[in-house]
Amino acid sequence: MTMKTIEIKNAWQGNSDCNACTIRSSALFAELNEEDFSKIHSPIDDLRIEANTGIYSQGESAEYLFTLREGFIKLLHLNSDGSERIVRLVMPGDLFGMEALLGEAYSHAASTLSNVHLCRIPKAIIASLGEESPRLHRQIVKKWGEALVQSESWFSEINTGRIEVRLARFLLRVAKSSGDIAVAPLFKREDMGLMMDVKFETISRALASMAEQGLISNISRLSIQIPSMENLKKFSQAGLNA
């Protein structure tokens, strides 16, 4: 598994204009006002990174935290025996790498599952701003909380029961209804296996089986279609198949 690392020169898109950010309402700076923004001096970089690229690795000193704007990122925790698990799937609007706020090392590795667009925020900004802005502090606490809840419910739902059920819950979680039909992105089978604690062949088989049951259709490398969200939901809750 070769893994590129970011080359900032190529990825750099300019400094962010956070004030005008399109996902600002869901991002870290949601509650900041003009005055708060005026206090930001260090540069917040706006990066685009291609799929399957490492952003940071576990144990590395945490200097930045990140907001994901577009795409998907996996957070990989590696165990003492060398095995690894995906402990969180970062979705647009989510913060990650918050260990930077604690002045610690990253407790997991982060890498891209798709092409992504993200903001990289130096920890110094938060430290200095945090002293003066209770609003930011509140927002940070909130984000930590969301991360924890996300992590725990992810953990509980994606890792309990038969794989087909777990996979169904996963698909419901990442699915996007664009108009009439719902589409769910897929990732490398290997990665999906790391999320649900099964081998990649098992993911492949589960997808095939669910397609046979009519729960999903149009399996391709990177996505599937969901003919009926209702059916899939029912399936994920009961596992009662035909």
Next chain:
Amino acid sequence: MTMKTIEIKNAWQGNSDCNACTIRSSALFAELNEEDFSKIHSPIDDLRIEANTGIYSQGESAEYLFTLREGFIKLLHLNSDGSERIVRLVMPGDLFGMEALLGEAYSHAASTLSNVHLCRIPKAIIASLGEESPRLHRQIVKKWGEALVQSESWFSEINTGRIEVRLARFLLRVAKSSGDIAVAPLFKREDMGLMMDVKFETISRALASMAEQGLISNISRLSIQIPSMENLKKFSQAGLNA
């Protein structure tokens, strides 16, 4: 599974003297000074609760957060299909029920695995104190961070690989070396199964098998002994058995 709920009248031990708390260094109020303490007016209750008692349930409005002083507590997340998982094992010094700080409902249920001793802190205290004490804010952020890291590494280590290996990692995590021999507490097999996503019979078999291999000894309902931490550690990392 019958479950008592706290009866405060019986459990109440008096209001806490946080300033003199023995676990204060690791608890929420670690960094508060005299002045900060003087601002605390609402009562922080000091409770003792017996084993297998519910403290709060998922979805309940979060009015308090808790610090565990003694014993073990499980945080139970229940899925939409009714299945449930233990998402975190709370150990002495840990905070839980922090959803109260976000003004939300509890995202999981909490109940005792052993007799416990804990402090119950009304959310109002944090809200009012938080406005004025950046130290407390920093401490809260830190605690959130610890909870997240704990949750993720728990998730990754206790849920990856063969059960015997998972069980070994679990034991290492809860073991206490008192002098020469190390002892690890056990819980109801059912609960242990919910932590590692296996049936309770499987836990029972895994314990028996590990005893046969000499990795653990003196299996009883509530604890085991670990003859050699080294061996167990080696086992948990490689899974190479005899």
Next chain:
DNA sequence: CGTTGGTTTGAAAGGACTCAAGAGGGGTGG
């Protein structure tokens, strides 16, 4: 075209689950 990385599919082996019976411990009432 041939190579390469990723995905699918097959068959056999292994681990966990289910159902079921039995053993151990603690508490209660006779």
Next chain:
DNA sequence: CCACCCCTCTTGAGTCCTTTCAAACCAACG
């Protein structure tokens, strides 16, 4: 104090699901 009950834990045998090892397939790319 003993008998009995209930709850929990252990153990057994067969089934089901996931893994393992292999081989074939597919699409992208040089």
